[in-house]
Every structure is written in structure tokens, then in C-alpha cells.
Amino acid sequence: MATIEDVARASGVSKGTVSSVFSKKRPISREVTERVMAAAKSLNYKPNYWARSLASKATRIIGINIPGEKFKFSQFHLSLLNGVLGVCYDNGYRLLVNTLPLSYLNRTEHLSTDPIDGEILLDPQTDDPRIAERLTGEMPVVVIGRPAPEFENRVAYVDNDNVGMTVETTRYLLGLGHRSFLFLNAPAHRTVADDRARGFLAAASAAGIPEASRRIVYKPDADSSSLDFGYETTLRALREEPDISAVIADTDTMALGAYKAAESLGIRIPDALSVLAFSDDSVFSPEFAPPLTGVRLHAERLGREAALLLLERMREDDKTVKRTIVPTDMVIRSSCAAPTLPYGGIHS
């Protein structure tokens, strides 16, 4: 492919002039501009992205990173992505999925800076080396979700009010009369699982629910199916402790697992078991039988706000640490009801 040199030679001007014609960072006469453009067109010339990035120290690419090996994007990530992409699109940025195996990154021959101007980190964990690493470099970063406590005031992030949201939903269930819960939580090492557990436990213990009746089970890890986890955990829990009258699920897919477990035990929802999910805004939740009550997290907006925060941070060289909390909305449908049996009663 033709280089800037070729174009310069063909149109009888210097490299610098051709550069200015394309970058438009300096005025060039109408006549010369036309001559250069004509030469460029006939040579099929386009400026080389890498050379340009090297010289101008900017790539107009932002990265998005997910921890963990061999991950897959979930429904929730999809909405996040769409939010981020919308902002990228509006601002002329490309989006790089910047996750590689550690076994790859750790090899000397692959060690390098990242090919991006800034990065969004997803799914922060309680012990998450990514943030510290990005901060020692000068890479602008925005986290989606609450980072570990030692970084909460050192890195920008976007999150829902997970604690508050969980308190609210737990109170809702308490208000309906529930006294024994199963909480299907996110994987244990993720900060979001922590926040939700805290909210749940706070609300439950404030209402005098004994420890045995607020059972929390953490999803083993990313690669296991949410559906299966929801199904099997609910099945086991209901067998071991028939008192349980309400299941709080991390996602709508997990909730679906709970539905299936209830069905296979012959337990009706919401009559004998209430189910609720911190769901994404899936088009399907209203179609569950019965329609699923849950909380809208506005994943797309989380993504959008994160991208906006990142671009702002990249633009100004202002190291102010900003935070955005995206509100959640509880959507009451028909999967929760007052428990039919009084506290202490037994199913079947």
C-alpha cells in the first residue's frame, strides 16, 4: 500500500504538507490540497493507523475488560456493551475487547502496553489486580461496579445502589410476610455479591430473621450455567428446608432455574413460593409464567455512563475521581405473594 512519501513525491510537495492535508491540523492552500488529494486517490492512499497512533500518541480506541479465563458475555454484559457502543459510536471511538488469557499476557514476548486510550473494567472482584495495574500506568480507567474498598476513592466507577436496592426488595418480601429466604447470589469474589449480601442480611436481621432462615448460596463460578445453578440450588434448599417461602435470584436466568425447581417439586409460584430477581431488562421476564417480579438495573445506561465518564476523563487531564450511581427500578409483576403457610409451617 502507498505511503505518505509516495503521495508527496507524486504531487510534488513534502511529507509534512501531505500530512497536514489529511490531518487538517494546519491550513493548506486550496490548490495544493486538491493536487495532493488527487494523487492520494490515484495511488489509493490511506494514512497508516499504527504510524499515526505512534506519532500522535492516541488511538481513538477504548478497551473493555472482563476478568477470568474463558468468559462468555452474558445478557447483562450485552446491554452494557450496547450502552458503551452507543457512546463510542457518537464520539468516533472503536471498542476493543481487551481480555486475554493470563497465560498469554505473562509471556515475555507478549508483554506490551495496551493499544487503547482508556479502559472500562467490568465485574470488579474483591481481590482484583487489574485496577492497581492500570493506576500505576497512566491509563484512564472507569470501573462498572464497586471496586474493592482500597480503590473506592482512587478510581472512577459507575454502579447501581446494590445495597439499597437489596434492602428494598428484602423489605418488600418481609412486608408480604416471608420469614425464610433463599438468596441465589453472584459468585462470591465479586464485589456486587458482597453488596447484595450485605443489604439482604441487614434488612433480614433488622426484621429479626434468624440466621438459619436467611440462606445465601453463591454461584460457583462464571462457567457454570445460571439456569442449572438456580435449579439445583433451589431444589436442594427446598428439600433441606421446606420453610423457605421466598427465593431472591441474582439474574432472571437463575430465577428461571428456581421456577423449574418449584415445578418439579409441584410447588406453585407465587402461592407457595415467591421468586424475585435482580434482572436485566430482558424482554422475556414479563413472559415467565407467572411474570417475574424484579429490579431493573438499566445495564445499558450503566454502560453509557461509564463510557461518558471515561471519555471525560480522557479529554480533560483532570484526575478528579468521579462516581455515578444509576438508579434502579423495582417492577412488581406476579411472582411474589404472601406466603400461604404461617411462619413455622411445613410444605407438603
Next chain:
Amino acid sequence: MATIEDVARASGVSKGTVSSVFSKKRPISREVTERVMAAAKSLNYKPNYWARSLASKATRIIGINIPGEKFKFSQFHLSLLNGVLGVCYDNGYRLLVNTLPLSYLNRTEHLSTDPIDGEILLDPQTDDPRIAERLTGEMPVVVIGRPAPEFENRVAYVDNDNVGMTVETTRYLLGLGHRSFLFLNAPAHRTVADDRARGFLAAASAAGIPEASRRIVYKPDADSSSLDFGYETTLRALREEPDISAVIADTDTMALGAYKAAESLGIRIPDALSVLAFSDDSVFSPEFAPPLTGVRLHAERLGREAALLLLERMREDDKTVKRTIVPTDMVIRSSCAAPTLPYGGIHS
């Protein structure tokens, strides 16, 4: 950030030696390697990605491109992405979402080569300038979906057998006794819509179905909601032509729209209306009421095969044009049945 020069100076060797220590493309003595690595560590040095790309003419990034302005990734795209990402992950490639507004790309100051080694093009259209453009450059490309006829033998692609699959499903419905159809198709300019329309029409006219009874409606365009499109189109069609006893939907979301239309007209599925979808492998289709009959397209596998094909093409400099057809599986659940009314009968 420290450069290779700094490291060379600090460890008392030349730039070239430092380069070789990191790239491992040439042997360096144990002793020198250690000295260089020590200096690099103390300076917190990492090779610069863009300088490296410029010199070595490779980025280890592959792109994925979707046509159209302000698109959003769908469920189907999510599965594709996961398939592509799995291959990227295994092979040490990053994935760049390489879609930008035309209004951005067309401006002189943004014109440039793409920062990638190869690209996957999604959702090919009947008149799609992307392929021709990539071919004139030397960018390796794989298309997911059938490209326009003039490129079918010039570019590698991965696809389902959309024609065959549609013939099969149409025959299935014909076999149940249906004689009047509504086909909710993908947007008209996409080649997949073409293929499916062809398969449907071929099967229907071979069975002697008159033209008026094989109605095809194309989704207006990407930004409209599939759910709404399915709902409104089905509603209108059933009102205009109560004969219709089967709806074939492009996606499960569209099918859900058809379900809702049926519900609001008081029509029961599958008794009075059969619905079928070329669905993705959504976990939710089995949960529809009634469970949705459809076709598995194996989106994740489409993504995987495309990525593998692309890497192969990038590795060897072999311009052989390869094609991969991923098989589809029809999954019969309970949303289709023999129509209750004889051909020519009228609802309500």
C-alpha cells in the same frame, strides 16, 4: 513511560539487543537477558504496542463489523460474539468492534487504514460496499452470512443453509395441514431475508399454496423493536386475513410478538395459530407458553467457525476461498399443531 532506549542505556546494551530480549526472535545470552530484564523491571518498561505494530506490520487484533448506523447487538450477535471471542482467546487475539458512523469515516481527517489484521463482517446485505472495499485492500475477511451473489465466490464465508432450513420448516407446517401463512422476515436488504423468503416460497408454491396465502412482511429496519414488529404485524395480518393459521418468525423475540398478538385477539396457540421461529438458542424459548418450536442456528458455532477461518486465512497467505455451512436443528416443542379449521374456514 520508559522506552527501549532507556532500558538499553540502563543495562549497557544496544536497542536491538533489548528488542531481541523481549521479542525472543533471536537468541540472547542468559547473562545479558537477566541484566536487561532487571533494568526493564526497575524502569517499569513495556514495549509500546503501536511502535511494535508499525515495525512488524501486525497487530494481533481482529475486527468485527456490523453495517448500519447506531446498531445494537442482538441476542444472536451475542452468541456470535462469544464464539468469536473464544477463538480469539485461545489464539491470543484481541477483538475490535470496528463499526463507526459513515459520517465519521468519510471525513478526510479520519480516513485511515484499519488497525486490524483481519475482519469478520456480519449481516451482509444485497448491496454491501464493505466487501468490495476490503477486497481491494489486502485485508483478510470472513463474512458471516451469505454475501451478495457477485461476491459469493470471491470471499470466505460461514452460514447456515437458510434456504434448506426454511424449506424444511415450511414443509413441516404444510404437513400439519396449514395452507395460509404469515412470514415475519428479517429486514429486506439483508441476504438472509432473501434466502429464507426463497426457501419459504419454493416450498409453499410447490405445495400449491396461492400467492395471497403466503404473505411475507419484512422488518422495517434495525432500530425498530422486534417485539413490536412481531406484535403489530401479526395483529394487522390476522385482522386482514383471518385464514392465516401459521406464523413463521425470524427470531424468538418476533415470535413473542406474535404470541402477544394472538393473546390480544383471543386466539390460542397452537390450537388456532401455530408459531415457529428461526430462533437463537435462547434459554427462554422453552419457557414460552406454549414452548416455542423453532430452529437452532448455533450462532456461537457460526462465530467460532468464522474466526477459525479468518485466522487460517491470515496465517497462510493462501487466497483459496473457503466456505463453511453450519448445520441447523429443528426443535419441535408445542407451538405448532394441525389447524382446527379446514382450509378456507374463517376464525371467529
Next chain:
DNA sequence: AGTATCTATTAAACCGGTTTAACGAACGGT
């Protein structure tokens, strides 16, 4: 001992752009 071979290292050229500093020409003001 003399030559051929192999190894590790280096200086310099190169990848393809951007940017700085210098400069001549045209312009405006007095």
C-alpha cells in the same frame, strides 16, 4: 596453525506517520 562455522551483539536503516523550527512570499500599516 589456519580456515570455516557459529554465536551473540551492535550500529544504522527502516516502519509511516506528526511536529517543530525556519523561511520566503504576500500583505497591511505608516
Next chain:
DNA sequence: ACCGTTCGTTAAACCGGTTTAATAGATACT
């Protein structure tokens, strides 16, 4: 006619790596 600007252009330095060609030193071969 002279000076101070402004404008458009250029040569050269620079961004931070890789690669080539040359070289010195060690090893092997006869």
C-alpha cells in the same frame, strides 16, 4: 520604502519499536 505580520510550505527531528548487515569472539575441522 520599510517593518512587522500572517500564511503556506519545507527539511529535519521525532515517535518507539524491528530488522539488516557487519563484526568480534568462540568453537570446530583439517
